[in-house]
Amino acid sequence: MKTDAVTILHVGPIDPPIPRPSNRLRDALDAGEVATLLASHAMSSDMVDLLGPTPAAGVWLEAESGPLTWDRIGDLSRAAELWGLAAVVRIPAFAPWRVGRALALGAHGVVLPQVAGAEEAAELVAAARFSPLGTRGVTRGRRAYGRDDYFEAEARSPVTIVQVESAGVLEHLDELCAVDGLDVVFIAPNDLADSMGLIGRPTHPDVVAAIDDGIARISATGTAAGTLATPERVDRLLELGATVLYMSIDPWIHEAADRLVPR
Numbered sequence: 245m246k247t248d249a250v251t252i253l254h255v256g257p258i259d260p261p262i263p264r265p266s267n268r269l270r271d272a273l274d275a276g277e278v279a280t281l282l283a284s285h286a287m288s289s290d291m292v293d294l295l296g297p298t299p300a301a302g303v304w305l306e307a308e309s310g311p312l313t314w315d316r317i318g319d320l321s322r323a324a325e326l327w328g329l330a331a332v333v334r335i336p337a338f339a340p341w342r343v344g345r346a347l348a349l350g351a352h353g354v355v356l357p358q359v360a361g362a363e364e365a366a367e368l369v370a371a372a373r374f375s376p377l378g379t380r381g382v383t384r385g386r387r388a389y390g391r392d393d394y395f396e397a398e399a400r401s402p403v404t405i406v407q408v409e410s411a412g413v414l415e416h417l418d419e420l421c422a423v424d425g426l427d428v429v430f431i432a433p434n435d436l437a438d439s440m441g442l443i444g445r446p447t448h449p450d451v452v453a454a455i456d457d458g459i460a461r462i463s464a465t466g467t468a469a470g471t472l473a474t475p476e477r478v479d480r481l482l483e484l485g486a487t488v489l490y491m492s493i494d495p496w497i498h499e500a501a502d503r504l505v506p507r
Contacts (some may be wrong), residue, residue, distance in 0.1 A: 269301040269330035289323040296327030305333045321350030343371035346383035353403030362419040369425040372402045419464035430470035459484040497505035
């Protein structure tokens, strides 16, 4: 009876290096440098790979008004890590479990929309930090696999961002900026315009003036100031001290098509 020979090659124990993904957004914030977050309402892991070689610091993943679901955070954040980008998730509204879950699934930062004030901002920071710095539930997220230094690495790495979306909250920027551990105070032009009775008019002179004044005030406290940045506004915002710029790639596609596609 004929049998086939089988050779088994023993290569010894497998001991792959455990990746230590960088977080370009955290690095930029710690160094006081300008960081750009790229957004699209059609964000996918392939889109993150497409954006990876750009100088951006991270990608903005939209769960408040966009299609992001919990099960996609892992793949999107893994794609971001391949390029050293941060995956920042905007949650629908504040709840400690939303913050902890987003981070456990792989998000590198959390954005809280429509912040009510300094108290809620402090709750966001606490929800993003393990004890003794905060109240985040103890769970080993996906970046903990194979690591003994997970809790140490997560001590301050998650980025916390609050969005100022009303003229009333804008009046209390100093209190927001005084929240210990809060990384970025971000002014949202469209909702701010709505709160000023100018819905759909974020470029109205009164709205622009309010944003400019707010950015300068935030920057003066030493807190990172952020807002939506269009190409024609970038230089002015940088001059005022903005260091976190949100840019949507969606209008870039339309503008390029208008210029380049034959009619």
